[in-house]
Amino acid sequence: MQWEIVIGLEIHAQLSTQSKIFSGASTAYGAMPNTQASIVDLALPGVLPVLNRGAVERAVKFGLAIGATINSPSIFARKNYFYPDLPKGYQISQYERPIVEGGNILIQTEEAEKNIRLTRAHLEEDAGKSLHEDFHGMSGIDLNRAGTPLLEIVSEPDMRSSAEAVAYAKSLHSLVRWIGICDGNMQEGSFRCDANVSVRPRGSDTYGTRCEIKNLNSFRFLEKAIEFEAERQIDILEDGGSVRQETRLYDANKGETRTMRSKEDANDYRYFPDPDLLPVEISPDWIDQLREALPELPQARRERYVTEFGLSAYDASVLTGSRELSDYFEATVQRLPAQAKLCANWIMGEISARLNKADMDVASCPVAPETLAALLSRVEDGTVSGKAAKTVFDSLWQGEMDQQVDAIIEAKGLKQISDDSAIEQQVDDVLAANAHLVADFRSGKEKAFNALVGQVMKATQGKANPAQVNAILRKKLSGQ
Amino acid sequence: MLNDSLKQLSRRLADKQVSSVELTTEYLERIQRLNPEYNAFITVDADKSLQQAHAADQKIAVGDAGPLTGIPVAQKDIFCTQGWLTTCGSRMLSNFVSPYDAGVIERFNAAGAVNIGKTNMDEFAMGSSNENSYYGPVRNPWDISAVPGGSSGGSACAVAARMAPAATGTDTGGSIRQPAAFCGISGIKPTYGTVSRYGMIAFASSLDQGGPMARSAEDLALMLNVMTGFDARDSTSLQRDAEDYTRDLENPLSGLRIGLPKEYFAEGMHGDVARAIESALDEYRKLGAETLEVSLPNSPLSIPVYYVLAPAEASSNLSRFDGVRYGYRAESYQDLADMYRKTRADGFGAEVKRRILIGTYVLSHGYYDAYYIQAQKVRRLIAQDFKHAFAQCDVIMGPTAPSVAFDIGEKSSDPVQMYLSDIYTSAASLAGLPGMSIPVGFGEKNRPVGLHIIGNYFTESRMLNVAHQYQRATDWHLKMPDL
Numbered sequence: 021m022q023w024e025i026v027i028g029l030e031i032h033a034q035l036s037t038q039s040k041i042f043s044g045a046s047t048a049y050g051a052m053p054n055t056q057a058s059i060v061d062l063a064l065p066g067v068l069p070v071l072n073r074g075a076v077e078r079a080v081k082f083g084l085a086i087g088a089t090i091n092s093p094s095i096f097a098r099k100n101y102f103y104p105d106l107p108k109g110y111q112i113s114q115y116e117r118p119i120v121e122g123g124n125i126l127i128q129t130e131e132a133e134k135n136i137r138l139t140r141a142h143l144e145e146d147a148g149k150s151l152h153e154d155f156h157g158m159s160g161i162d163l164n165r166a167g168t169p170l171l172e173i174v175s176e177p178d179m180r181s182s183a184e185a186v187a188y189a190k191s192l193h194s195l196v197r198w199i200g201i202c203d204g205n206m207q208e209g210s211f212r213c214d215a216n217v218s219v220r221p222r223g224s225d226t227y228g229t230r231c232e233i234k235n236l237n238s239f240r241f242l243e244k245a246i247e248f249e250a251e252r253q254i255d256i257l258e259d260g261g262s263v264r265q266e267t268r269l270y271d272a273n274k275g276e277t278r279t280m281r282s283k284e285d286a287n288d289y290r291y292f293p294d295p296d297l298l299p300v301e302i303s304p305d306w307i308d309q310l311r312e313a314l315p316e317l318p319q320a321r322r323e324r325y326v327t328e329f330g331l332s333a334y335d336a337s338v339l340t341g342s343r344e345l346s347d348y349f350e351a352t353v354q355r356l357p358a359q360a361k362l363c364a365n366w367i368m369g370e371i372s373a374r375l376n377k378a379d380m381d382v383a384s385c386p387v388a389p390e391t392l393a394a395l396l397s398r399v400e401d402g403t404v405s406g407k408a409a410k411t412v413f414d415s416l417w418q419g420e421m422d423q424q425v426d427a428i429i430e431a432k433g434l435k436q437i438s439d440d441s442a443i444e445q446q447v448d449d450v451l452a453a454n455a456h457l458v459a460d461f462r463s464g465k466e467k468a469f470n471a472l473v474g475q476v477m478k479a480t481q482g483k484a485n486p487a488q489v490n491a492i493l494r495k496k497l498s499g500q
Numbered sequence: 501m502l503n504d505s506l507k508q509l510s511r512r513l514a515d516k517q518v519s520s521v522e523l524t525t526e527y528l529e530r531i532q533r534l535n536p537e538y539n540a541f542i543t544v545d546a547d548k549s550l551q552q553a554h555a556a557d558q559k560i561a562v563g564d565a566g567p568l569t570g571i572p573v574a575q576k577d578i579f580c581t582q583g584w585l586t587t588c589g590s591r592m593l594s595n596f597v598s599p600y601d602a603g604v605i606e607r608f609n610a611a612g613a614v615n616i617g618k619t620n621m622d623e624f625a626m627g628s629s630n631e632n633s634y635y636g637p638v639r640n641p642w643d644i645s646a647v648p649g650g651s652s653g654g655s656a657c658a659v660a661a662r663m664a665p666a667a668t669g670t671d672t673g674g675s676i677r678q679p680a681a682f683c684g685i686s687g688i689k690p691t692y693g694t695v696s697r698y699g700m701i702a703f704a705s706s707l708d709q710g711g712p713m714a715r716s717a718e719d720l721a722l723m724l725n726v727m728t729g730f731d732a733r734d735s736t737s738l739q740r741d742a743e744d745y746t747r748d749l750e751n752p753l754s755g756l757r758i759g760l761p762k763e764y765f766a767e768g769m770h771g772d773v774a775r776a777i778e779s780a781l782d783e784y785r786k787l788g789a790e791t792l793e794v795s796l797p798n799s800p801l802s803i804p805v806y807y808v809l810a811p812a813e814a815s816s817n818l819s820r821f822d823g824v825r826y827g828y829r830a831e832s833y834q835d836l837a838d839m840y841r842k843t844r845a846d847g848f849g850a851e852v853k854r855r856i857l858i859g860t861y862v863l864s865h866g867y868y869d870a871y872y873i874q875a876q877k878v879r880r881l882i883a884q885d886f887k888h889a890f891a892q893c894d895v896i897m898g899p900t901a902p903s904v905a906f907d908i909g910e911k912s913s914d915p916v917q918m919y920l921s922d923i924y925t926s927a928a929s930l931a932g933l934p935g936m937s938i939p940v941g942f943g944e945k946n947r948p949v950g951l952h953i954i955g956n957y958f959t960e961s962r963m964l965n966v967a968h969q970y971q972r973a974t975d976w977h978l979k980m981p982d983l
Contacts (some may be wrong), residue, residue: 059600063820065593066580066602066699068734098816100863102840109819161824290863292872295706295813297735 021258022222025250026230027185027215028177031192032170033202034146034210035078041145041169042069042112049208057148057163063107068296071096075169076300078201079119079143080310082171085199085317086138088123090307093299096143100290104161105148113172115291118142119300120171125195126319127187128337136188137176144170165209171201177216177227182246186239189213193239198318198343206237213242217249219257228253229263233270233277245270249277321346329353329360338368344383351389352396359400366396370413387416387423394425402485408434437484440492443476446484447492450475461497469493501526502662503980506571506719509665513560513570520560520570524553524614527572531617531663534983538639540648540657542577543585544617552614559612567722569612574664576655577618578625579710580699581605584615588701589623589633589651592821592828592847602699603731604668604710611726616664620654623849624818625675625703627651628921631912632851639908640683641981642947646905649679649921655713656683661983666714666723670700672707673806674900674925677937680713681900681950684939686967686977687713688720691957692932693738696731702817704810705736707929716977717938717967721745724960740958748965754788756966759893761796764924770903772943777899780940780951780970784897787969794889794896798881802927803919805882808862808875809930814852815859821847854915883931890956895966898924900937900950928954938967939976948979 040047043060060067083090097115120141127134148166152159173192179185193211196202204211218230233249236242248270253263267286268277316324318340325336340346345367353363371392375382395416399409408429415421415428429435437443451458454475460468476489501523504512512518528546535541549572556570580586580598582605587593601609608615622632630638630653638653640646641661648657652669656679659667669676671689680687688711695710702708712723724745731737758781765774781791823829823843830842848856862871889896901921911918928935934957937950951970955963971977 062825064580064600064826065586065588065596065598065701065820066697068698068702070733070735100816100819102819102822104822104824104836107820107825109822110816288865290816290860290865290868292812292816292863292868295704295736296702 023219023250023254024222024224025180025182025246026177026218026220026227027179027182027246029175029179029185029189030214030216031173031189032212032214033173033192033196033204035075035169035171035201036203037072037074037078037169039072040167041072041075041143043167045167047168049205051164053151053160053162053164055164057166061107061163061167063109069112069294071297071300072169075143076119076302077310078169079141079171080302080307081199081201081314082141082173082196083120083123084307084311084314085195086120086123086125088138088141089121090302091117091119091121092302093117094119094302095299096294096297097291098294101287103147103150104159105150105163105166107148107163107166111145111147112294112297113144114142119302125188125191127184127191129181129183129187134178134184136178136184139174139176141171141173144172146170177218182243182250185215185246186243189239189242194318194342199314209237212237215242215246215249217246217253218263219250219253228257229265231263231265231277232267234267234280236270241270241272244275245277248275252277315343318343318346325360329364331360331364335364335368339364342382344381348382348385348389352393355390355393356396356400359396362396362399363393366392370410374417386419387413391416391423391425398425398429402436402438404429404434405436405482405486407482408436433483435483437480438488440488443480443484443488443492444496446476446479447489447496450479451496458497469497502530503978504665505716506568506665506714506722509571510565510567510569514565520553520556520614521550523570524549524572524616527616527664531658534661534663537644538641538657538661538663539636540620540638540654540661540663541574541617542587542589542620542633542635542654545584548583549614549616552609556612556614566611568608568726570614571666572614572616572664573608573723574616574619574655574658574667575605575608576652576668576670577621578670578701579605579668580701581615581618584618586618586701587634588625589621589635590848590852591634594634594828596827598699600699603696603733604700604727607726607729613726617658619652619658619667622651622653622675623852624701624814625651625670625672625708626814626851626855628674628678628918629906629908629911630654630679631908632849634849637908640905640947641983642684643905643945645907646945646947647682647908647910649682649901649905651675651679652687652713653679656680656685656687659683659685659713659715660981662980666712666719668710668723668727669713670703670708670710671925671929671935672703672709672810673929674922676711676713677900677925677935677950677952678921680937681939681952682905682948684942684948684950684976684979684981685713685715686717686720686936686938687711688724688936688960688963689929689934690724690728690960691738691934693736694728694740694934694958694960696729696734696737698731698733698737702813704813705817706813707806707810709929716971717936717964718746718749718971720936720967721749721961721964724964743961745961745964748961749968751965751969752788753784753966753969756784756787756789756895757893758784758789758791759794759889759896760791761799761889761896761898762793763796763799764898768902768923769899770943773899773901773903773949776941776943776949777897777951781897783970783973787973791897792893794892796882796885796889796927798878798885799927801878802882802930803923805875805878805930806922806926807858807919808871809879811855811859812862812872813859815856815863818848818852818856823847851915879930882927886927886931886933886954886956894955895959895963896954898952900924900952904943904945904947904949924952933957934960934963936963936967938970939979940970940974941976
C-alpha cells in the first residue's frame with residue numbers, strides 16, 4: 021500500500037523581551053539557578069501577574085506578518101497541572117480567543133512552493149527546569165526560565181513529508197527572526213518544535229491516529245524524528261495493528277522515538293479564564309502602529325527581487341532566507357542596481373561559501389556590502405576579470421590594505437589590459453611567432469584560434485581583457 | 501480611650517496627651533489579657549509593633565503625621581507582611597514568614613499606622629464562623645459560646661473586644677460584613693478593584709476584596725482613605741482619582757431612596773433579626789429617607805452560583821501550595837505524587853479540601869459548561885438585577901445575615917447551612933458592588949444584628965454617609981461587650 025504522512029507542527033518561539041511575560045525578572049539566558057526568579061515567578065502567596073506589553077506587541081507583529089486575525093479582546097486562561105517546575109500549579113496560557121488566529125506561510129521545497137495554514141498562535145509562560153542529576157537522589161528546580169514569554173504557533177496538518185515540515189519550520193524560524201520577535205537560538209531553547217505525525221493510505225480523506233513528538237531542538241532532529249515515527253506507524257499498520265494516540269519523546273542518540281505518556285495518562289487541564297488578568301484589548305490604532313513598524317517581509321522581498329531585479333524565483337528565495345542575508349544583498353545591490361544578478365551570484369556563491377567554511381553568519385562578514393559593491397563595480401567596468409576579482413576578494417577577506425579595492429588591484433597587478441593598442445601589440449607578437457597556428461586556422465581549423473587566444477593570455481599573464489583579445493585577433497586574422 | 505474613635509485617638513496623639521508607644525502598649529496589654537480566651541490573633545509581636553509606634557511618635561513630633569499615624573491597626577493574616585508570620589489560618593503556611601508586604605500593608609506603613617498583630621481567620625478565608633482555622637476558633641466577644649462569623653472573625657472580634665481600634669478584613673462572599681454583623685461592629689467591602697489584591701492571599705480572585713472593619717462609619721472612611729488606590733501590580737486594580745471618603749459623611753439623608761428587595765424580606769430571616777432591621781428602617785424614615793420595594797429576582801441563585809465560581813477559582817489558586825518551595829511539606833513520602841498527596845492532605849483543613857474538590861469538579865472536562873459557564877451567565881444576571889434596582893433607589897438595605905451569631909459547633913457539621921449565612925451578602929460580591937454592615941441592635945440571646953447596605957459601584961462615600969447619619973442618631977455602634 022502507498023502511505024501518506026500527515027504532519028502538523030507546534031512551535032514554541034521564545035519572545036525576545038527583556039523581562040518575563042508576567043513579572044519584571046530578566047529573561048537573560050545562562051544565569052545561576054534561581055537568580056532570575058522574582059517573587060511572582062516563585063508563586064509566593066498573594067503575588068499577581070502583570071502582562072508584559074512587549075510580549076503582546078511581538079505576538080501581534082507575528083500575526084500581521086502571516087496575515088492572521090488579531091483577536092481583541094484576547095483572553096488568558098489557566099492550564100492546571102502539578103509539576104515541581106510549575107510554581108503556581110497552573111500555566112498561564114491562552115485557550116479560547118488566542119491573540120492570533122489563522123494566517124499562512126509559504127514554503128519552498130526542492131519540488132515546489134506550498135502554502136501552509138496556521139491554526140493559531142497564543143501567548144503563554146514557560147515553566148522552570150527540573151534538574152535530576154547532581155542532587156544525590158533528589159531533584160533540583162531552577163525557576164530562571166519560569167515565566168519566560170512564549171508564542172506557541174500551531175499549524176494545520178498541512179505537511180506531507182519531513183522535507184515540508186523542515187521547510188515550514190525553517191520558514192517560521194526565519195520569519196520570527198526577520199521581524200525581530202525571537203532570537204531563534206535553538207541550542208538555548210528559544211525555538212522548539214513538537215511534531216504531530218500520523219499516516220494514512222494515500223487517497224484517504226480521513227486522518228490516521230496521531231502521535232505527538234516532543235522537544236525537537238534542531239531541524240535535523242525534526243526531520244529524522246518524523247521519518248522514524250512515520251516508518252514506525254506504517255510498520256504497525258502493515259502488521260495489522262493500530263497506532264495508539266500518545267506523546268512520544270525523540271531520542272537523538274538512538275535516532276528513535278519512544279512513549280512518554282499515553283492519552284489515558286493525559287491531564288484534564290481544567291482550562292478557565294484567568295481571573296487575575298483582564299481580557300487584552302488591542303485597538304486598531306495599536307495594530308496600525310505595529311504594522312508600520314514591521315520591516316518589509318520576506319515574501320514581499322522575494323517578489324520584488326523577481327520583478328525589480330529580474331532574479332529567478334530560486335535566487336530570490338535563497339537571498340531572503342534570512343533578513344541579514346537579504347539586507348546584505350540590498351545594501352550591495354543599492355550601489356550596483358544594474359548588476360543585481362552579479363551581486364546575487366557573488367553573495368550566494370563566494371560570500372556564502374566563505375561564511376560557511378568559517379562558520380560565520382552574514383552579520384559578521386568581514387567584507388562589508390559597500391566593499392563588495394566596490395569590487396563588483398571593477399568587474400563591471402572591466403578593470404578586473406572575474407577570476408582576478410576572486411583574488412582581490414581573498415585580500416579583502418583577510419583585511420589587507422584597509423580593504424581598499426583599487427589599491428589591492430594596483431598592488432597585486434591584477435588590472436586587466438583593456439587598452440586596444442597594447443593588446444594589438446601582443447597579438448601581433450603572437451601571430452608572428454606562431455605562423456603554423458595561423459596557417460592551421462586559415463585551413464579551417466577553428467581550434468587554432470583558441471590556441472592563439474591562449475597564447476595572448478599567457479603573454480599578458482592572464483590580464484588581457486579576453487573579449488578584446490578575441491575581437492582583435494579575429495580582426496587581424498581576417499583582415500590580413 | 502478604648503472607646504475613642506480614630507479621629508479622637510489621632511487628636512490625642514497630635515496633642516501629645518498620649519504617645520503611640522503608650523497607646524500601642526495599652527492595646528498589647530489588652531490583647532495579652534483577652535486573646536487567650538478569644539483567640540482573635542494568630543501572631544502578636546510586641547517588639548515589631550512598638551518599633552513602628554516609636555517611628556510614628558517621631559513622625560508626630562516633627563509634624564509629619566497623617567490621620568492614622570501612630571494608631572494601632574490589626575491586620576488579617578491573609579495580608580503578606582514582611583518579616584511577619586503570614587499563615588492565612590492554615591497549617592500549610594504555618595511556617596511562612598513573608599519576605600514582602602502586600603499593597604495594603606505598604607499603605608498602612610506609609611500612613612504611619614502600627615501593626616498591632618495578625619488576626620485569626622477561617623483557613624484561606626473559607627468559612628462563615630472562624631471555626632475553620634488551623635489556629636482554633638475565634639470566640640464572639642458578646643457571647644463566648646457564639647461564633648464571631650467569618651472569615652474575618654479575628655478582625656471582627658479584635659475590634660468588638662477593643663483589642664484594636666480598627667482592623668482589615670477581606671470579603672469574598674461576605675467575609676467582612678457577616679462577622680461585622682455578628683460582632684456588632686461596622687465593616688465595608690468596597691467596589692471590586694478599589695483595594696489592591698497584591699499580597700492578599702487569593703481565595704477567589706474575581707470576588708476577593710479587602711476592606712476595613714471598625715466601630716463606626718467615620719472610622720471606616722478614614723481607613724478606606726488609606727487602603728484604597730491604584731496598584732499596578734494588581735491587573736484588576738482600578739485606575740481612579742483618589743477620593744476622600746469622609747467628604748459626604750455629614751450630608752443630610754432627606755430624599756434618600758432605600759430599596760428593600762422583596763426577596764430579602766421573605767422567608768429565611770429570623771424574627772429577631774427582622775425586628776431589628778425594621779426599627780433601623782424606621783429610624784431612616786425619621787431621618788428623611790423613603791423606602792420602596794425593589795426586586796432582585798436572581799438573588800436566590802447567588803449561593804449556588806457563588807459555590808461554583810469561588811471553589812473553581814480557589815481550586816486553581818491553592819495549587820501553588822504544594823510543599824515544593826515554601827510552607828508545610830509532609831515529613832515522609834515515597835515519591836513526588838506521594839509528597840503532593842500527603843502535603844496537601846495534612847496541610848489543608850477539611851473545608852478547604854471540600855472546596856478544592858468542588859472547584860476541581862466544576863472545571864473538569866464535561867462539567868465545565870454545565871457548571872462554570874452556566875454560573876458565569878447567572879452571575880451576569882445577578883449584576884443586571886442590581887442595575888435595574890439602582891435605577892429606582894440609591895442604596896439597598898436588608899439584613900446582613902439571616903440570624904444572629906450561632907453557637908460554636910452548631911453548623912460545623914452541615915456545610916450547606918453554613919453556606920446559607922452568606923445568602924444576603926454573596927450577591928453583591930458576585931456583582932462586584934460595595935456592601936457594608938452596621939450594628940442596629942440585638943436579637944436572640946442578646947447577640948448583635950447587622951444592617952446590610954449595598955450601594956452602586958463607587959458610591960462608598962454615599963454609603964458611609966448613610967451609615968454615619970444613622971450612627972449620629974443612634975448608639976448601637978457604641979455598645980461594648982462587658983469584658
